[in-house]
Amino acid sequence: MIPSIETVSREEITKLQEQKLQEHLQYLQANSPYYQRLFKTHNIDITTIKTIDDLQQIPITTKEDLQHYNDDFLCVPKNEIVDYVTTSGTLGKPVTFALTDADLDRLAYNEAISFAGAGVTQDDVVQLTTTLDRRFMAGLAYFLGTKKLGAAMVRVGSGIPELQWDSIKRFDTTYLIAVPSFLLKMIAYAEANDIDYKNSSVKAAICIGEPLRDQDFNLNTLGQRIKDKWDIELYSTYASTEMSTAFTECKAHRGGHHHPELIITEVIDDDGQPVKDGEAGELTITTLDVKAMPLLRYTTGDIVKVHREACICERTTMRLSPVLGRKKHMIKYKGTTLYPQSVIEVLSSFEALNEYIIEVTTGDLGTDKLIIHIPDTFPLALHKKLKEHFRANLRVVPDLEILTIKELRKKKFPEMSRKPITFIDSRE
Ligand SMILES: [Zn+2]
Numbered sequence: 001m002i003p004s005i006e007t008v009s010r011e012e013i014t015k016l017q018e019q020k021l022q023e024h025l026q027y028l029q030a031n032s033p034y035y036q037r038l039f040k041t042h043n044i045d046i047t048t049i050k051t052i053d054d055l056q057q058i059p060i061t062t063k064e065d066l067q068h069y070n071d072d073f074l075c076v077p078k079n080e081i082v083d084y085v086t087t088s089g090t091l092g093k094p095v096t097f098a099l100t101d102a103d104l105d106r107l108a109y110n111e112a113i114s115f116a117g118a119g120v121t122q123d124d125v126v127q128l129t130t131t132l133d134r135r136f137m138a139g140l141a142y143f144l145g146t147k148k149l150g151a152a153m154v155r156v157g158s159g160i161p162e163l164q165w166d167s168i169k170r171f172d173t174t175y176l177i178a179v180p181s182f183l184l185k186m187i188a189y190a191e192a193n194d195i196d197y198k199n200s201s202v203k204a205a206i207c208i209g210e211p212l213r214d215q216d217f218n219l220n221t222l223g224q225r226i227k228d229k230w231d232i233e234l235y236s237t238y239a240s241t242e243m244s245t246a247f248t249e250c251k252a253h254r255g256g257h258h259h260p261e262l263i264i265t266e267v268i269d270d271d272g273q274p275v276k277d278g279e280a281g282e283l284t285i286t287t288l289d290v291k292a293m294p295l296l297r298y299t300t301g302d303i304v305k306v307h308r309e310a311c312i313c314e315r316t317t318m319r320l321s322p323v324l325g326r327k328k329h330m331i332k333y334k335g336t337t338l339y340p341q342s343v344i345e346v347l348s349s350f351e352a353l354n355e356y357i358i359e360v361t362t363g364d365l366g367t368d369k370l371i372i373h374i375p376d377t378f379p380l381a382l383h384k385k386l387k388e389h390f391r392a393n394l395r396v397v398p399d400l401e402i403l404t405i406k407e408l409r410k411k412k413f414p415e416m417s418r419k420p421i422t423f424i425d426s427r428e
Pocket of ligand 1: 312
């Protein structure tokens with residue numbers, strides 16, 4: 001089930017996208033209070049925007065714009081809305097998204113072709129180990145996509161390894177949809193309860209929320225830790241509520257494939273200029289065929305790279321690298337640009353170091369300073385090795401600050417926080 005548009009030449013893909021872009025701009029001009037105002041304020045004549053490159057004449061839309069003018073993005077009367085969701089709100093106030101019936105169909109199509117790319121067929125039983133409700137768009141998308149593919153779904157929901165294993169046995173689940181670190185919990189439960197997980201019916205997991213691979217597409221520490229224990233196929237998928245579109249790996253596991261009929265992507269630098277293929281930049285998207293809350297040049301805040309080398313699957317579409325990090329979290333340390341994720345990657349390769357906090361502050365010269373708070377339980381003998389590991393992998397060595405385990409946990413679990421903190425940004 002590969003849409004024909006995903007197997008044609010780059011020129012043909014661009015032609016279709018530019019045609020859809022025209023329709024999109026006209027739709028926004030006619031229906032979007034936010035974009036009507038934007039076009040007017042910036043004297044933009046949408047009939048002059050004909051190519052993907054012409055998009056650069058239009059100002060970007062940011063997460064803050066969505067937060068401040070949330071209602072102005074709505075393009076349909078309220079009685080056409082069939083589903084309300086919110087963004088996760090991990091970075092500030094959550095944003096409301098509304099979907100029409102047609103938007104749910106689009107979401108179903110998106111997820112069906114994404115899952116098909118990860119090998120799911122109508123013979124599969126897909127088990128959802130994330131929530132379907134809680135105003136979460138993705139859970140519903142997974143259900144609708146599975147239904148559209150003709151596969152079966154078991155909606156177990158998040159957590160409860162016992163119920164996950166019971167469901168696997170009961171329904172012969174073949175695919176799991178899971179956050180990778182939850183797979184480790186399922187493995188631990190199986191080991192503690194004598195469940196022969198290595199010979200279970202599960203053959204693959206479609207993983208969300210945490211990266212599995214590094215920029216060379218090799219499994220990262222988390223991915224390798226799962227694979228070493230449980231030899232199932234691991235697929236990564238990257239999506240967001242704002243995009244309403246997923247980038248999912250095919251069997252090649254070399255980045256998430258783009259669905260050009262659903263979304264226009266640009267990867268831009270700090271000045272809003274496109275970066276070269278293979279270079280890191282901020283993913284900026286324009287949704288296509290979204291009815292309720294379509295977006296134009298929305299900056300996701302995610303730093304990615306574009307890959308266009310031929311893929312072993314039939315698809316000719318470009319692929320997005322694993323996300324390097326959030327633009328806001330970019331650290332410029334001693335001349336090297338890095339993201340918390342790559343620091344986490346170095347730290348998590350030390351099994352003796354299971355608790356730490358990464359902190360970036362402003363140093364004396366106004367430049368970023370990187371500090372790793374580590375517990376006094378981490379053996380002193382390993383400090384040198386940790387530093388060497390940093391030098392080899394990131395070319396820079398952060399300052400290590402030793403705390404008692406009590407002090408560290410106090411920092412890690414502040415009273416108002418529901419989640420443990422691993423990264424603190426205290427830059428001025
Ligand atoms: Zn492929």
